[in-house]
Amino acid sequence: MQRRTSKFKAFDPDPEAPNKLCDHPDCDEAAGYRAPKGRDNLRNYYWFCLEHVRQYNSKWDFYKGMTPGQIEAQLRADTSWQRPSWKLGSIGGAAKPNFTIDDLDDPHDLLREHRNARRTKKPVEKIKEPIKQALATLNLVWPTTLEDVKIRYRHLARRYHPDANIGDKKAEEHFKAVGTAYTTLKEHFSSSSS
Numbered sequence: 001m002q003r004r005t006s007k008f009k010a011f012d013p014d015p016e017a018p019n020k021l022c023d024h025p026d027c028d029e030a031a032g033y034r035a036p037k038g039r040d041n042l043r044n045y046y047w048f049c050l051e052h053v054r055q056y057n058s059k060w061d062f063y064k065g066m067t068p069g070q071i072e073a074q075l076r077a078d079t080s081w082q083r084p085s086w087k088l089g090s091i092g093g094a095a096k097p098n099f100t101i102d103d104l105d106d107p108h109d110l111l112r113e114h115r116n117a118r119r120t121k122k123p124v125e126k127i128k129e130p131i132k133q134a135l136a137t138l139n140l141v142w143p144t145t146l147e148d149v150k151i152r153y154r155h156l157a158r159r160y161h162p163d164a165n166i167g168d169k170k171a172e173e174h175f176k177a178v179g180t181a182y183t184t185l186k187e188h189f190s191s192s193s194s
Helices: 050-059 068-078 112-120 129-137 146-160 169-193
Strands: 033-038 041-048
Touching: 033 050, 041 050, 129 169, 146 169
Parallel strands: none
Antiparallel strands: 033 041
């Protein structure tokens, strides 16, 4: 079976069309367009003119006469090109509950980089609650640097400074909270660097 070339346009007649008339009764036009004869017979075609192939296609319903369950089964089978499939690990014994990449057979060591990256990955540093609260006050996320903390502190200190918000008690409270958070984070970074 030859592959169809992609050089023809959608509404051009099929280059493989037989030299015959349209299969629609009472039509004398040249048949340049094919349409499958049925859902169970997709490789046998009717040959129509453009007008009649459009008419045929507008009424065509692949799933006509199928129950919703049959349609669902057909769609599921189509996801694997109508080939049998099964869950990974279900053949050859019970599936391993704790399957890891190390369980794969890798004769060419293609996954070596991935394995080494996982083994050398630094453990995530647990941060204490006061640090979490200070980060939240400054709208920062961990991991961060002292430089990021300083930049964010300057921005928020200017925004909530009492001289910029005369008489605003809420701004004054924010200003105090930002100062406390900055002090907490600065102490954390100075103690962790020494």
